[in-house]
Amino acid sequence: MKILSAPQIKECDQTTIRTGISSIQLMEKAANACASWIVNNMKNIKKVQVFCGKGNNGGDGFAVARLLYEKAIDVEVYIDRGKQDFSEDAKINYKKIRKNSGIVFKYFSKFLPDNNENSLIIDALFGYGLNRNLSGRVKAVVDQLNSSRQPKLAIDIPSGLYADKMTDDNSTVFKADITLTFQFYKRSFMHPETGRFCGTIELLDIGLDQQFIDDAKTDFFVADRQMIRSIYRPRADFSNKGTFGKSILVGGSYGKMGSVLMSTLAALRTGSGLTFTMAPDCGYGILQSQVPEAMFVNSGDNYIDKLEIQEKSVYGIGPGLGKEKLTQQALFDFLKSYKNPVVLDADALNILAESKKQNLIPENSVITPHPLEFGRLFGKTHDSFERLDLAKKKAKEHQIFIVLKDHHTAVVTPQGQVFYNITGNSGMAKGGSGDVLTGIITSLISQKYEPESACILGVWLHGMAGDLAAEQFSKEAMLPTDLIHKIADVFKLLSK
Numbered sequence: 211m212k213i214l215s216a217p218q219i220k221e222c223d224q225t226t227i228r229t230g231i232s233s234i235q236l237m238e239k240a241a242n243a244c245a246s247w248i249v250n251n252m253k254n255i256k257k258v259q260v261f262c263g264k265g266n267n268g269g270d271g272f273a274v275a276r277l278l279y280e281k282a283i284d285v286e287v288y289i290d291r292g293k294q295d296f297s298e299d300a301k302i303n304y305k306k307i308r309k310n311s312g313i314v315f316k317y318f319s320k321f322l323p324d325n326n327e328n329s330l331i332i333d334a335l336f337g338y339g340l341n342r343n344l345s346g347r348v349k350a351v352v353d354q355l356n357s358s359r360q361p362k363l364a365i366d367i368p369s370g371l372y373a374d375k376m377t378d379d380n381s382t383v384f385k386a387d388i389t390l391t392f393q394f395y396k397r398s399f400m401h402p403e404t405g406r407f408c409g410t411i412e413l414l415d416i417g418l419d420q421q422f423i424d425d426a427k428t429d430f431f432v433a434d435r436q437m438i439r440s441i442y443r444p445r446a447d448f449s450n451k452g453t454f455g456k457s458i459l460v461g462g463s464y465g466k467m468g469s470v471l472m473s474t475l476a477a478l479r480t481g482s483g484l485t486f487t488m489a490p491d492c493g494y495g496i497l498q499s500q501v502p503e504a505m506f507v508n509s510g511d512n513y514i515d516k517l518e519i520q521e522k523s524v525y526g527i528g529p530g531l532g533k534e535k536l537t538q539q540a541l542f543d544f545l546k547s548y549k550n551p552v553v554l555d556a557d558a559l560n561i562l563a564e565s566k567k568q569n570l571i572p573e574n575s576v577i578t579p580h581p582l583e584f585g586r587l588f589g590k591t592h593d594s595f596e597r598l599d600l601a602k603k604k605a606k607e608h609q610i611f612i613v614l615k616d617h618h619t620a621v622v623t624p625q626g627q628v629f630y631n632i633t634g635n636s637g638m639a640k641g642g643s644g645d646v647l648t649g650i651i652t653s654l655i656s657q658k659y660e661p662e663s664a665c666i667l668g669v670w671l672h673g674m675a676g677d678l679a680a681e682q683f684s685k686e687a688m689l690p691t692d693l694i695h696k697i698a699d700v701f702k703l704l705s706k
């Protein structure tokens with residue numbers, strides 16, 4: 211699914227209006243979608259307090275207030291004091307409810323929190339038209355709303371949040387529990403500094419012009435189910451283990467054998483035909499007993515000091531590798547003579563960063579850094595938007611795929627496209643989760659998925675396995691090894 215920028219969404223809005231529906235009808239449709247969602251999904255809500263701005267987001271708010279009132283919900287509408295130069299459609303909806311004696315009108319300054327879980331705060335102050343930080347009376351009321359214990363819902367975008375960019379440090383943003391957004395995810399929903407204000411995100415389809423959406427140019431996408439289904443290839447019949455490629459997981463050192471063990475298991479569970487682990491001898495017993503399906507290649511004593519090149523294989527290098535001098539040399543020698551795509555993670559990336567040998571990464575390879583590893587490789591950035599911009603630049607420069615791990619991991623391609631992942635949860639923020647991802651992506655590439663598809667599908671599978679693990683074990687108790695077991699259920703879901 212495409213992510214459009216605020217100006218593109220505005221254009222899409224206008225194109226939709228030119229091709230049949232009037233703007234006031236579109237607002238009514240948007241408001242109807244919100245009101246129905248609230249009525250169907252928040253059955254305990256008896257009262258709403260709707261905060262409306264002067265633009266079309268405020269217009270949505272007035273219309274939602276009216277529609278909820280018609281559903282026998284108590285409604286209070288809050289507006290700013292002073293002259294209200296409402297947008298045309300906001301004015302129409304404002305006038306409609308002004309006539310309604312049952313709806314209570316108040317200024318922001320008169321707000322008193324209900325602190326009642328049956329009373330919902332609705333933020334319809336600003337949507338994608340926000341053009342500066344909240345200040346004055348509107349900032350004061352949003353600060354007050356944020357400290358209320360009532361449930362909070364934002365229409366389209368939590369007010370104070372820009373659709374496509376960072377907010378300034380310490381600026382005020384409405385902290386929603388739920389965001390009902392129209393048709394598109396916004397980039398700011400995907401980044402940790404800004405996404406934390408959105409709560410649960412629900413996309414409401416309001417029938418915007420499909421031709422415009424199809425033609426719109428963007429570098430940003432959300433990897434949704436539809437995209438994942440188009441990438442996933444069910445396992446072919448009439449095949450043998452050779453059909454499904456050869457994965458070689460490289461890593462492990464004394465005390466860190468679990469990492470490469472988890473990568474190996476994940477590669478197998480993702481369907482790798484032949485699977486090898488290249489690890490030091492101290493891991494021999496552990497690996498052969500814990501994962502008998504994989505073959506062991508002795509690559510050192512307590513750490514890796516040589517890296518054998520095998521033909522027709524895909525290498526996933528890094529988990530538990532350590533940074534011994536001889537390990538470093540083995541990695542450099544390997545990368546100097548191996549020109550096929552590899553998957554690099556963890557200490558493989560740290561070694562390249564410390565020695566400034568990023569240029570050794572073969573073209574079309576995949577690297578899977580978390581923010582700190584990315585910073586070591588390519589330099590520090592101020593925030594996750596800047597980090598993503600730098601990742602786009604570096605992916606192009608090195609012609610590699612960068613899987614930038616975060617709450618919403620982003621896959622960045624050499625063409626500068628970005629695919630945000632929306633599966634996964636905070637239970638995965640534990641040592642070992644990354645090792646599982648390395649195994650998954652390596653395995654998919656060995657099964658002849660293009661690196662781009664392998665990254666997008668791999669990250670999605672990994673997150674989905676995490677979501678199923680959280681459901682069964684809780685975010686606190688789930689383990690990276692649980693993700694490996696849940697891969698089976700994710701494939702079952704995919705093949706339904």
Ligand SMILES: NC(=O)C1=CN([C@@H]2O[C@H](COP(=O)(O)OP(=O)(O)OC[C@H]3O[C@@H](n4cnc5c(N)ncnc54)[C@H](OP(=O)(O)O)[C@@H]3O)[C@@H](O)[C@H]2O)[C@@H](O)CC1
Nearest residue numbers: 223237265266267336337338339340341342343344366392
């Ligand atoms: N296709 C769709 O998606 C549909 C979209 N719809 C809805 O329309 C929304 C977009 O509406 P919009 O363009 O009128 O912008 P919106 O955010 O309401 O208001 C901006 C106004 O506020 C002002 N202003 C800005 N920042 C400010 C600040 N910090 N503090 C104070 N004032 C500030 C600024 O005016 P200014 O003061 O700069 O002159 C501007 O006039 C969208 O999010 C969705 O909810 C649906 O109705 C139908 C389908």
Ligand SMILES: [K+]
Nearest residue numbers: 333336365367
């Ligand atoms: K809003």
